[in-house]
Amino acid sequence: MNLSLGIMTLTPQVTNEYFLEIAKRSLSYPIDLYLFSPQEISPLNETVEGLHFDRVTGKWEKDAFEIPEYIYDRTFYQYDMKSRQAKAVVQWLKNQKQFRFLGYGLPNKWHLYEKLKQTSLSPYFPETFLVSDVNHLLNLLVKHTDIIIKPVDGAHGFAVYHLVVRPNEILVRTTKKQGIVEQSFQSEENFLKWGEHILKQHTFICQKRLLNQTKGNAPFDLRILLSKDHAGQWREFQRAVRVGEENGILTNISRGASYLSYSDWKNTHELISWDFIEEELTSILEELPLLLEEHFSTLFEIGVDLIIGKDHSTWILDMNSKPGHKIVDALQPEKLSSLYKAPLDYCEFLSSQSLSSLKRGDF
Ligand SMILES: Nc1ncnc2c1ncn2[C@@H]1O[C@H](COP(=O)(O)OP(=O)(O)O)[C@@H](O)[C@H]1O
Ligand SMILES: [Mg+2]
Structure with missing residues (x-):
């Protein structure tokens, strides 16, 4: 009997080139390939709706199937409800002994x-600190003068801030769609307000900025x-x-x-x-x-x-x-x-x- 391997992603699309190329090659392996989202799993009967790669047509076809025994986890989470729910399903899946992930991922x-x-x-x-609150952040900044803060569970450069102390200001820089955005704080008080707001959104780690x-x-x-x-x-x-x-x-x-x-x-x-x-x-x-x-x-x-x-x-x-x-x-x-x-x-x-x-x- 063939092995069953499922590529798991939040966006199972037939147009994904990487997945399609893997699928084409699967035909010369004793492996049936599937593509699905954890959101389409029904844990009760351990089935999922998604796509299977048809060995005859050589195309992804819509299907409902048992959760594949082997799972290639390519899920990328954001901070929304959808991601949170998907994460919980994936955690459940990881704990089920009958399924095996190619890789089980890394912690934050x-x-x-x-x-x-x-x-x-x-x-x-590089020496790394978990930022506990805004005063801690200010202390780290004053001590190291040129730092990077980023969310503990960030990815793809999301919410990476560069903070520098200058003679009469604190400069905060980050990357938006349109490019680098800068904000200058002339008083500690204003900086603390900004910091408080930012620290509410994510848990951050802090490092000296490496000169690269x-x-x-x-x-x-x-x-x-x-x-x-x-x-x-x-x-x-x-x-x-x-x-x-x-x-x-x-x-x-x-x-x-x-x-x-x-x-x-x-x-x-x-x-x-x-x-x-x-x-x-x-x-x-x-x-x-x-x-x-x-x-x-x-x-x-x-x-x-x-x-x-x-x-x-x-x-x-x-x-x-x-x-x-x-x-x-x-x-x-x-x-x-x-x-x-x-x-x-x-x-x-x-x-x-x-x-x-x-x-x-x-x-
Ligand atoms: N301490 C640092 N010094 C200089 N650049 C940094 C530092 N931390 C992050 N960066 C820059 O920000 C990018 C994103 O940070 P990284 O730690 O790789 O998180 P992620 O890629 O998960 O968002 C890095 O690739 C690097 O270019
Ligand atoms: Mg990185």
């Missing part, structure tokens, strides 16, 4: 930091995509450099940053001591996935954001268990076929493993 940025700070990789994490500007004063970072192969072994799949807007804050591709080939970047930035940096990167990338799985839960792929500072220091800034795959498409199209096969290969591998080796995480 603060939990990640708290755990990883106690590991061998601790020197690579190019000569053109655009922020840049490294995005490395790690994933498991057909034997369940971690491998580096892709490495890219992301460059944000001039004078900008973010390097997220979803916020318009461009991406460049790592080797091209290296060749045009010869002054940087790449040998040293690469040695560090190698050891970080070897250890990180294993540490994450040891401390949290089983994963299938990880997108790691790394910043290389002006002083050539290397920092692990962010880890994503549901990374984007655009960088592969644009930079190494010859790898696309193996990108699309990866979830299928890994699903087959999982089916050969005993259930007891699975770590579902407890968050």
Whole structure:
């Protein structure tokens, strides 16, 4: 009997290219592929309405089916009611022993930091504070003068604020659709009012702003995509450099940053001591996935954001268990076929493993 693998997303659309390419490849695997939203699950009879990839027509077809045994979780939550409900269903699903996720996800940025700070990789994490209230925020700002605050459960550069103390003002900068928006506060009182308002909306963490500007004063970072192969072994799949807007804050591709080939970047930035940096990167990338799985839960792929500072220091800034795959498409199209096969290969591998080796995480 074929295995059943369901791609889970809040927006199951036949037009999604990544899903369609995986689906096409599924035909040469003993895997039946489905695409569904957690919102369409009825937990009572464990069925779901969605799409299944028809092996005869080679197309997504509407269908009602049993919840697939294997699940590739590609849900991206927002802060609305719909997301909250979907999250609860997914949590329920994760706790059901009869279903197996390719990856069980990562906890929020603060939990990640708290755990990883106690590991061998601790020197690579920028010091991070959980902002407890607006006076705490002001103290952190006065002490460090140039900081970034971002929601503990943020993604895609959402609600990332850059705060700077200047002689007679506090400058707050953030990224909106139209670009960078700045607000200057000349009195502590006004700043505190703003801070109170912002802290009501999300729980924030705070870090010193790392200096990661190019000569053109655009922020840049490294995005490395790690994933498991057909034997369940971690491998580096892709490495890219992301460059944000001039004078900008973010390097997220979803916020318009461009991406460049790592080797091209290296060749045009010869002054940087790449040998040293690469040695560090190698050891970080070897250890990180294993540490994450040891401390949290089983994963299938990880997108790691790394910043290389002006002083050539290397920092692990962010880890994503549901990374984007655009960088592969644009930079190494010859790898696309193996990108699309990866979830299928890994699903087959999982089916050969005993259930007891699975770590579902407890968050
Ligand atoms: N401490 C920091 N110093 C400099 N830039 C930062 C810092 N924290 C975040 N950024 C910028 O903001 C972007 C988004 O932050 P990140 O921690 O990756 O959260 P997410 O991508 O989940 O929104 C980063 O890619 C980076 O460009
Ligand atoms: Mg990020």
